[in-house]
Amino acid sequence: MQLFWLSFGFGLVTASVLAISAVGLSLQFGITNYINFAYGDFMALGAYITYVLNNEVLHWNIWVALVCGSLAVGVIAVILSQLILSPFARRFDKTFYVLIVTFGLSLILLNVMYSIWGASVRFYNVPINRALHIGPMLLTAYQLIVMVIAVVLMIGVAVLLKTTRLGKSMRAMSDNTTLAMTSGINTKMITTITWFISGSLAGLAGSVLGLTEGNLTPAAGELFLFVIFAAVIVGGVGSIYGAMAGAVLIGLATEVSAAFINPAYKLDIAFLILILTLLFRPSGLFARSGKG
Amino acid sequence: MTAVWYYVFTLVFFLFDYFILAMGLNIQYGETGILNFAYFAFVAVGAYVTGAVSLPNSVGTGQHYIFGWGIPFPFNLLMGGIATSLLAVVLAFITLRRLRTDYLAMVLISSSLILYDICNNFVPLFNGADGLYNVPPPFASVLKLTTNSFIPFFAAVTGVIALIMWFVMSRITRSPLGRTFRAIRDDDTVAAALGKNVFRGQLKSMIIGSFYAGIGGGLIIQFSGSLNPTAWLPGETFVVFAVIIVGGVGNNVGLLVGSLLVETLLVHLTAFLPAIPGHPGLIEYIDAMLIGVFLMVMLWFRPQGVWPERPRLSATMVRLLGKRGPSVDEARVEADVSDAALNDGSRG
Numbered sequence: 001m002q003l004f005w006l007s008f009g010f011g012l013v014t015a016s017v018l019a020i021s022a023v024g025l026s027l028q029f030g031i032t033n034y035i036n037f038a039y040g041d042f043m044a045l046g047a048y049i050t051y052v053l054n055n056e057v058l059h060w061n062i063w064v065a066l067v068c069g070s071l072a073v074g075v076i077a078v079i080l081s082q083l084i085l086s087p088f089a090r091r092f093d094k095t096f097y098v099l100i101v102t103f104g105l106s107l108i109l110l111n112v113m114y115s116i117w118g119a120s121v122r123f124y125n126v127p128i129n130r131a132l133h134i135g136p137m138l139l140t141a142y143q144l145i146v147m148v149i150a151v152v153l154m155i156g157v158a159v160l161l162k163t164t165r166l167g168k169s170m171r172a173m174s175d176n177t178t179l180a181m182t183s184g185i186n187t188k189m190i191t192t193i194t195w196f197i198s199g200s201l202a203g204l205a206g207s208v209l210g211l212t213e214g215n216l217t218p219a220a221g222e223l224f225l226f227v228i229f230a231a232v233i234v235g236g237v238g239s240i241y242g243a244m245a246g247a248v249l250i251g252l253a254t255e256v257s258a259a260f261i262n263p264a265y266k267l268d269i270a271f272l273i274l275i276l277t278l279l280f281r282p283s284g285l286f287a288r289s290g291k292g
Numbered sequence: 293m294t295a296v297w298y299y300v301f302t303l304v305f306f307l308f309d310y311f312i313l314a315m316g317l318n319i320q321y322g323e324t325g326i327l328n329f330a331y332f333a334f335v336a337v338g339a340y341v342t343g344a345v346s347l348p349n350s351v352g353t354g355q356h357y358i359f360g361w362g363i364p365f366p367f368n369l370l371m372g373g374i375a376t377s378l379l380a381v382v383l384a385f386i387t388l389r390r391l392r393t394d395y396l397a398m399v400l401i402s403s404s405l406i407l408y409d410i411c412n413n414f415v416p417l418f419n420g421a422d423g424l425y426n427v428p429p430p431f432a433s434v435l436k437l438t439t440n441s442f443i444p445f446f447a448a449v450t451g452v453i454a455l456i457m458w459f460v461m462s463r464i465t466r467s468p469l470g471r472t473f474r475a476i477r478d479d480d481t482v483a484a485a486l487g488k489n490v491f492r493g494q495l496k497s498m499i500i501g502s503f504y505a506g507i508g509g510g511l512i513i514q515f516s517g518s519l520n521p522t523a524w525l526p527g528e529t530f531v532v533f534a535v536i537i538v539g540g541v542g543n544n545v546g547l548l549v550g551s552l553l554v555e556t557l558l559v560h561l562t563a564f565l566p567a568i569p570g571h572p573g574l575i576e577y578i579d580a581m582l583i584g585v586f587l588m589v590m591l592w593f594r595p596q597g598v599w600p601e602r603p604r605l606s607a608t609m610v611r612l613l614g615k616r617g618p619s620v621d622e623a624r625v626e627a628d629v630s631d632a633a634l635n636d637g638s639r640g
C-alpha cells in the first residue's frame with residue numbers, strides 16, 4: 001500500500017507536467033486545426049534555453065531561468081508559425097501538407113539541438129534537496145512547486161477562456177473560424193497570441209519535465225510527445241478540460257502501474273488506455289463537436 | 293576491389309531498397325492518403341522477422357530471439373513481408389475506421405514508439421537494445437562470396453527484386469483497385485457516395501504498403517547483417533516521406549528519382565565526408581536538418597515533385613480525347629490553393 005501511495009505521488013507530478021503540455025497543444029490545435037508534431041521539440045528547446053540561462057553563462061536562479069526560457073519558446077513558436085506553418089496552412093487546403101511540414105520542423109529542431117548541445121545528458125544547476133513526506137507520499141520541493149505551478153496555470157487558463165475577451169475570442173474561433181471573423185474578431189491576432197501561449201506552455205512543460213526527471217536530452221520532448229497525444233486523445237481532441245482530465249488519468253495510470261509491473265513498460269500502459277479509448281469511446285471523454 | 297566500388301555498390305543497394313520502401317509508403321500516402329508516420333516501424337518489424345526466421349535456433353548464439361528456424365533467402369523475406377501485413381491489419385482495425393487524418397497520424401506515430409519501446413526492452417523478442425546481429429548473408433556459402441563480392445552481388449539481387457516489385461506496383465496502381473485508392477485520397481466522401489467501401493480500400497492499401505515495407509526492411513537486415521532499435525526512430529520515416537515528395541507523389545518512376553536524390557545523395561553520400569574534428573556526429577545532424585529544409589522548399593515551390601503524377605487514362609479514353617490532360621497534381625494543387633484562398637485566414 002505504501003508503494004501505491006509513493007507511485008501515486010509521482011503520478012501527480014507526471015500529471016502536472018502532462019497537463020501543462022497537453023493544454024498548450026490543445027489550445028493551438030483548437031485554433032489552427034492541425035496538430036503540431038514539432039511540439040515535443042518546442043518542449044526540449046525550452047528545457048535547453050532554461051539550461052543555458054541557469055548553467056552556462058548567466059547562472060540565473062532556476063525559476064527565473066524557467067520563466068525566461070518559456071517565454072523565449074513562445075516567441076520562437078510565433079516566429080516559426082508566421083514564417084513556415086501559417087503560409088503552408090493557408091496555401092494548401094489538405095491537412096497533409098502542413099502535418100508533414102510540422103514533422104519536418106520537428107526533425108530540424110531536434111538536429112539543431114543535437115548540433116548545439118550534443119547527445120549527452122545534461123543536468124540543471126539546482127541544489128539537491130531532501131524528499132519531504134507529504135502524508136504517505138514522498139516528494140521533493142521542486143516536484144511540489146511544479147504541481148502548484150500546474151494547478152495555478154490550469155485555473156489561469158480556465159479563467160482566461162471563461163471571462164476575458166481574448167479567451168472568448170479564442171473559443172469562438174475554435175468553434176467556427178469564419179463566423180468568428182465575420183463577427184469582427186481579429187483572427188490573425190488571436191492566432192498569433194495562441195501560438196505564443198502554446199509555445200510558452202511547451203517551453204515551461206519541457207523545463208519542468210527536465211527539473212522533475214532530473215536530467216535533459218534533446219530527444220526527451222519527442223518521447224514525451226507521445227504521452228501528450230495519449231492524454232489529449234483520451235480527453236477528447238480540442239477540448240481544453242478534456243486535455244486536463246486526460247493528463248491526470250494518463251499521468252496517474254503510467255506511474256501507479258510502474259509500481260506493479262516492470263517500469264520499462266509504463267509508457268505502454270498509456271498506449272493501452274489510448275487503444276481502449278479508441279475502441280470504446282473514439283471521440284474521447286469530453287468530445288467536442290466539429291473536431292472529429 | 294577498391295574501397296570506392298564498395299561505396300558505390302552500397303549506394304546502389306540503398307537506391308533500390310528505398311525505391312521499394314518509397315513504393316510502399318506511396319501507395320499508402322500518395323495513392324490512398326493515409327498519413328502513416330509509423331512507416332519505419334513496419335520496416336523494422338519486417339527486418340526483425342526476416343532476421344529472426346533466418347537465424348539458427350537461439351540457444352548458444354549469445355542472442356535471444358523468437359523463431360530461429362534457419363529459413364533460407366528469399367523465403368525469410370516473404371515471411372517478413374507477411375508479418376508486417378498482419379501488423380497492418382491489426383493497426384488498421386484499431387485506428388482506420390474511427391480516425392481522420394491528424395488523429396490517425398498521432399496514433400500511428402504513437403504505435404511506432406510503443407513498438408520501439410517493446411523491442412528495446414523485451415529482450416526475448418528480438419534481443420532488446422542490442423538488436424539482432426550475425427544474420428547469415430544469403431547465398432554467401434553456396435556461391436563462396438567474400439565480404440567484398442557480396443556487396444555488388446546483393447545490390448544486384450535487390451535491383452532485380454525492386455524491378456519485380458515495381459512491375460507489380462504499376463499493375464496495382466493501374467487496376468480498378470488503384471483508381472479506388474485515388475478516389476479515397478481525393479475525397480473519401482465522394483468515394484463512399486459512389487459505393488466504394490472506404491475502410492476496405494484503406495485496409496488493402498495498408499496491407500500492400502506494409503508488405504513492401506517488410507520486404508524493404510528484410511533486405512536491409514540481409515545486406516548489413518544486423519539491426520538495432522535506434523535505427524528506426526521517427527526521423528527515418530521522414531526520409532521516406534522526403535523521397536516520395538521530392539520524387540513526385542503518386543508516381544512510381546518519380547520515386548526512383550526521389551530515392552536517388554534524397555536517400556543516395558543526401559543521406560548516404562554524406563556518410564563518406566570526413567568528420568569535423570571535435571564535433572562527432574555534427575555532419576549527420578546538419579544532414580538531417582538539410583533534408584527537412586529541402587523537403588519544405590520542395591513542398592512550397594514544387595509540391596507535385598520532380599516527376600509529377602499523370603492522369604491515368606484507358607486506351608479508349610486516350611483515343612477519344614486525343615491527348616493526355618494536365619498533370620493531376622497540378623490540377624489538384626491549384627484546386628487546393630483556390631479553395632484555401634476562399635477561406636483565407638480561417639486557418640493560420
